[in-house]
Amino acid sequence: MFKILSSARIAPKEYDFCVEAPRIAARARPGQFVVLRPDEFGERIPLTIADFDRDAGKIRLIFQVVGKTTARMASLKTGDSILDISGPLGTPSDIEDLGTVMMVGGGVGIAALYPIIRGLKEAGNRVITILGGRTADLVIMKDECARYSDELIITTDDGSIGTKGLVTDAMKSVVERGDKIDRCWAIGPTVMMKFCALAAGELCLPIWVSMNPLMLDGTGMCGCCRLSVDGEIKFGCVDGPEFDGSKVNWDEFMNRMKQYKEEEKISMDKYASEVGDLSWL
């Protein structure tokens, strides 16, 4: 059992948990994730480790409600427990002094990007961070990201905060103004990462993306999370989650993410009928 030390709703349908998990906190590195199962009847889902405190033995999990399991997670309060958490899983990010890095985050993907930003800053990089969202409320972790960034650019679809526009516009303007970028990372919704990878291609920049496929065990045992990278089958859970964004077969990946849409709806409808009102999410 893993005790929830604090829980907060940080944006519509987005939650921020601090969980007691000393073993995971001791070994977590930027870019890694956990697989958790909330209760005996639950499914196993992957969530990025948004932060870790080795001394206090805590990890931070930030997630968006996308279905039954995350809705059920959102209903958990401080003092409640998560039955199983396995981790840290996946290959950690390649943290080294590369020069200047451009870090692009969107939606709940910002939570996955943050420890990488921090790691790269501490490794000596000049960090330019671009965070984007539909509207101001959905751009999370601005202050944390700013703390470890030499420059923070925010874009929103509606212009409610930062520049009105897309993260890819900001990527282009950074390059156009003459900054030499040594590597990019983009983490966010799949569509955003796909277009960031395309933009990076046009700008001739190397780009890493963090994939979030469906998973079961998270240890390379089942192949549920497979994707095509440079024409080869790769397992998101062990070969990833980070891949060279220019080599990911995006359309195939997005198709695989739709696999269980009908079942996800059945599960969510059943949950809604059991717990009633979910408008608070």
Add this chain to the structure above:
Amino acid sequence: MAVSKIKTPISEQAPEERVRNFKEVCLGYAIDEGRAEAARCLQCKDAPCVPGCPVGIDIPGFILAVREGDMPKAVEVMAKYTNLPAVCGRVCPQETQCEGVCRLGRGKDFEPVAIGKLERLVADWNYAQDKAQRIDIPKEKIGRVAVVGAGPAGLTVAGDLVKLGYDVVMYEALHAPGGVLMYGIPEFRLPKSIVEKEIAGITNLGVAFEPNAVIGRTISMKEIMEEFDACFLGVGAGAPHFQGIPGTALNGVYSASEYLTRINLMHAYEFPKYDTPTKKSKEVVVIGGGNVAMDAARSAKRLGAENVTIAYRRSLAELPARIEEYHHAVEEGINFNWLTNPTEYVNDGTGKLKGVTCIKMELGEPDASGRRRPVPVEGSEFFIGADTVIEAIGQGANKVLLSTFPELKLNKRGYIDADPKTGATSVHGVYAGGDIVTGAATVILAMGAGKDSAVAIDEYVRSKKK
């Protein structure tokens, strides 16, 4: 009284009934039936069945006790050799082991003694009693041993070492112990309640169990080696192979590992009571001919598929599955396409599978495995409509632990290089056994390896402490 030529019949769920549920197919012997079957045993001196068993159970010994109706004695005899009798009685390939060498079975028209079915009778009888057998565990501890992986090999090592007087911690990556017994072998062949009882029998001896511990990630091998006197690696083979033919990424294409893990470990057959789903398939093609292929096909049938076809690239004579499982599959209406290999999974235009293009094969010269190599027959392509395809073509070594432990010597195939008699690896105090050494094999071979390693670990720790 003349000895019956055939095994005492055992009751099974009728095929038309069992394809609609996940309950166990074989219902087991009643005590009287078991005693009748036990009476067929010739009680050979120098019985060939004993060395035929990878864990060397005193088979005539426990069968004699059954014949005499002394079930506690039968339990006692068996417990000396195995920690998982209810599992082995169900899933061991007895026909190529103990029963394969049974002297009674050598007689013209005689079937061997139903050793496996008697083993499960004894184990099941034991679990049905209020109090399980008591085993005295030495209070003085000899040392501390880590067991990595709670599958058949790890459970055997843990059980044997705790009985010898070790503190044992058993680590498991998943949320439940059992390994392939929990995620791989279906309920209808090996009920999970039986596995849980059998494992509880081991953990109740004092083995500490740590779930959600991925060694190499959650805990490093360095930490394990610092904290323990010795360590056993039984992490299983793990990573599924894919044919890698066009269409492998389509929705509806599964590895058998994923398909069966969803159903068995995650209870997808009870969706939406359990949250993990699987697809309601109509037309299913399973690629492969091992027990895993049979399990996947029979599971698909139980989930309501109308047509389930197994495509195997060799013929019935080479089928690696247990013959009993093949017969069960046939009874349940599974179709077999022999000498057939897939060449492409075909897209329905929306990213879902609509069928499998296959090619006929013929058998050529024997290959490295000694079996005749299947070769495609040019121009023989044909199409099978399917919304689901399940590849059951084996696994390779899982690299999660191995990649973080470069000191450990691997063999050419990427598995751990371990002494076949002791499981000793290239690193002092680190032993290994089961699929991570041999590649995908059987539950009982993994248990046999675990048994040998437990003896070797005991010797190693004692000599180190001297």
